[in-house]
Amino acid sequence: MSELQLKSQRFRREREADWRRLEALVTKAEQRSAGALSDTEILAMPVLYRSTLSALSVARATSLDQALIGYLESLAARAYFFVYGARSTPLEQLAAFFARDWPAGVRSLWRETLIALLITALGAAVAWGLIASDADWFYAFVDPALAGERDPTASAAALRATLYHQEGSDGLSFFATMLFTHNASVALTAFALGFALGAPTIILLLMNGAMLGAMLHVFISRGVGFEFGGWLLIHGVTELFAIVLAGAAGLRIGWAVAFPGDHSRLEALSGAGRGAGAAMMGVVIMLMLAGLLEGFGRQLIGNDLVRYARAAATALLGGLYFYGPRPAGAAR
Amino acid sequence: MTAVDITADARRRQRSLITPEGIDLRLEIASVGQRLAALIIDMMIIIGVIVLFTLAAGFVFGSMTRAGEMIAVIWLLGLFLLRNGYFLAFEMSARAATPGKRVMGLRVAARDGGRLRFEAIFTRNVLRELELFLPLSAMLAAPLSGGGGDVDGWIYVLGLIWCAVFVFLPLFNADKLRAGDLVAGTWVLRTPKQKLLRDMADDNAAHQPNLAFTPAQLDAYGIKELQVLEQVLRTRDKPTVRAVADRIAGKIEFTRGDVTDLEFLRAYYHAVRGRLESRLLMGRRRKDKFDLS
Numbered sequence: 001m002s003e004l005q006l007k008s009q010r011f012r013r014e015r016e017a018d019w020r021r022l023e024a025l026v027t028k029a030e031q032r033s034a035g036a037l038s039d040t041e042i043l044a045m046p047v048l049y050r051s052t053l054s055a056l057s058v059a060r061a062t063s064l065d066q067a068l069i070g071y072l073e074s075l076a077a078r079a080y081f082f083v084y085g086a087r088s089t090p091l092e093q094l095a096a097f098f099a100r101d102w103p104a105g106v107r108s109l110w111r112e113t114l115i116a117l118l119i120t121a122l123g124a125a126v127a128w129g130l131i132a133s134d135a136d137w138f139y140a141f142v143d144p145a146l147a148g149e150r151d152p153t154a155s156a157a158a159l160r161a162t163l164y165h166q167e168g169s170d171g172l173s174f175f176a177t178m179l180f181t182h183n184a185s186v187a188l189t190a191f192a193l194g195f196a197l198g199a200p201t202i203i204l205l206l207m208n209g210a211m212l213g214a215m216l217h218v219f220i221s222r223g224v225g226f227e228f229g230g231w232l233l234i235h236g237v238t239e240l241f242a243i244v245l246a247g248a249a250g251l252r253i254g255w256a257v258a259f260p261g262d263h264s265r266l267e268a269l270s271g272a273g274r275g276a277g278a279a280m281m282g283v284v285i286m287l288m289l290a291g292l293l294e295g296f297g298r299q300l301i302g303n304d305l306v307r308y309a310r311a312a313a314t315a316l317l318g319g320l321y322f323y324g325p326r327p328a329g330a331a332r
Numbered sequence: 333m334t335a336v337d338i339t340a341d342a343r344r345r346q347r348s349l350i351t352p353e354g355i356d357l358r359l360e361i362a363s364v365g366q367r368l369a370a371l372i373i374d375m376m377i378i379i380g381v382i383v384l385f386t387l388a389a390g391f392v393f394g395s396m397t398r399a400g401e402m403i404a405v406i407w408l409l410g411l412f413l414l415r416n417g418y419f420l421a422f423e424m425s426a427r428a429a430t431p432g433k434r435v436m437g438l439r440v441a442a443r444d445g446g447r448l449r450f451e452a453i454f455t456r457n458v459l460r461e462l463e464l465f466l467p468l469s470a471m472l473a474a475p476l477s478g479g480g481g482d483v484d485g486w487i488y489v490l491g492l493i494w495c496a497v498f499v500f501l502p503l504f505n506a507d508k509l510r511a512g513d514l515v516a517g518t519w520v521l522r523t524p525k526q527k528l529l530r531d532m533a534d535d536n537a538a539h540q541p542n543l544a545f546t547p548a549q550l551d552a553y554g555i556k557e558l559q560v561l562e563q564v565l566r567t568r569d570k571p572t573v574r575a576v577a578d579r580i581a582g583k584i585e586f587t588r589g590d591v592t593d594l595e596f597l598r599a600y601y602h603a604v605r606g607r608l609e610s611r612l613l614m615g616r617r618r619k620d621k622f623d624l625s
Binding site: 006007008009012016019020023027029030050053054056057061062063064065066067068070071073074075076077078080081082084093097101105177178180181184185188189191192193195196253266269270271272273274276277278280281 | 349351352353355357358359404405408409411412416426427428439441443445446447448449450451452454455458459461462466494498511514515516517521523524525526527528529530531532533534555558559562563566602605606608609610612613
């Protein structure tokens with residue numbers, strides 16, 4: 001009986017228990033999570049993985065049992081993704097994101113951020129100039145549904161009323177939610193559109209700037225500019241910066257597609273996507289905060305100076321977080 | 333994946349991924365059809381959850397005043413979270429696959445073979461907005477808004493063409509990458525679970541003295557034919573077994589006597605595999621029967 005056995009049969013019989021054990025571990029980790037494994041199982045995993053890999057290369061070289069090779073290939077691939085995939089828990093990844101990846105992503109986009117800021121300012125300036133020459137241009141830049149009573153025909157008193165409008169707590173949560181989902185969708189689209197060489201992103205930024213410019217003109221020409229500033233900036237510092245950042249991330253992607261430099265387009269794209277992706281995750285968080293500020297903070301804080309103070313504090317803290325100097329050890 | 337199934341198509345979709353240990357994992361790229369099927373399953377789950385939540389919210393808050401607002405908040409936020417969070421959460425898990433992908437045996441992986449980072453998953457799913465939801469809403473919005481002259485019609489057509497570039501991108505590159513995969517540096521692979529099947533050489537337990545083959549008889553076939561024979565033995569379809577046995581016996585001019593077809597094939601499989609494997613050890617891999625090395 002035993003001399004009848006092929007070497008490959010004996011090989012399989014000797015090692016099979018290890019493979020089964022690895023398969024059980026991988027299945028357990030996949031079905032629940034890496035946390036479901038005990039310490040001994042975690043320690044056993046890489047050892048079993050390496051022994052399976054070596055078995056795979058032996059089997060490829062010496063065995064003609066197709067079922068065995070197929071099984072080992074699929075098992076080795078599953079274990080590979082586990083061993084080299086889950087190096088940190090989601091909580092650690094989250095901590096690393098806030099401590100390092102997010103500010104680093106934002107900082108790496110500084111050039112694009114400046115450009116996006118300029119484009120927004122350009123949109124605002126153009127809208128301002130056009131409305132100054134003919135007030136009807138206002139309707140070309142601002143969606144009537146969003147404008148409400150804030151159009152060029154409104155009186156200063158009516159405009160002032162919209163800034164301190166107390167809707168009570170009624171409808172606030174809906175308002176905040178709507179603002180957040182709307183802004184987040186705009187920001188995500190601005191980023192995604194960067195893939196089309198950045199042109200649609202620029203248009204979106206211009207339109208956003210134009211809307212800002214139109215609103216500014218309406219309020220400042222009526223002499224309620226100071227109050228409007230407070231109304232806008234309390235959430236606008238966060239929100240406008242978030243949208244500018246989203247545009248910047250989109251521009252970075254578009255730039256990588258158009259001018260990949262020394263790398264291939266694929267490499268340039270995925271390289272640009274890495275930093276921009278981290279910044280974009282931050283943008284969504286910022287928009288969520290801005291939506292809360294806009295929906296609740298602005299409606300509940302009526303004093304201009306408090307609004308300005310709140311905005312200044314946000315700008316200072318945000319600026320320090322993103323661009324402030326860091327201890328050398330923290331930079332990776 | 334058995335030898336018989338490895339067609340030219342599957343070989344074209346094979347990619348090598350060298351592990352740090354220096355072994356090629358030979359991964360398989362998911363086809364567009366498999367990914368579409370996975371997406372359809374995921375979308376059906378998302379839509380089902382939205383419908384359920386809307387009904388549940390209506391049921392719970394229906395009696396309260398301001399029920400409309402609560403439902404609207406849940407709906408807006410839920411839709412946003414589901415649309416963006418569903419893919420994120422599932423692809424972050426150890427399996428790196430949404431339920432739809434799991435059903436199809438697919439998973440997301442980093443193209444450079446390294447760790448699949450959270451940013452990459454986020455990026456590839458944000459671009460889904462551009463590839464899927466934007467074209468969908470464009471397609472639905474334009475005809476509904478109605479009115480519009482010729483200009484609107486043309487803009488609509490141009491917009492559709494523009495969207496189509498992104499939608500059909502995976503069809504036009506060898507790795508089936510969609511825009512999100514391009515930017516995030518990921519790809520979608522097929523890693524189906526595979527059971528360890530029996531070794532067909534184990535079946536040849538009873539040694540039959542009248543089933544001895546000469547070296548010339550064993551040299552009639554190569555590895556490819558051996559793997560076809562393995563498949564035949566595995567499926568054990570009677571007419572096929574008979575036909576194959578007759579064919580082989582004829583070719584190697586072997587008189588079987590009273591041995592059954594199956595016994596003959598098992599013994600021959602065992603003997604040929606032993607011979608080919610021992611030659612493999614000497615570094616000679618005989619591809620098929622035409623390979624005379």
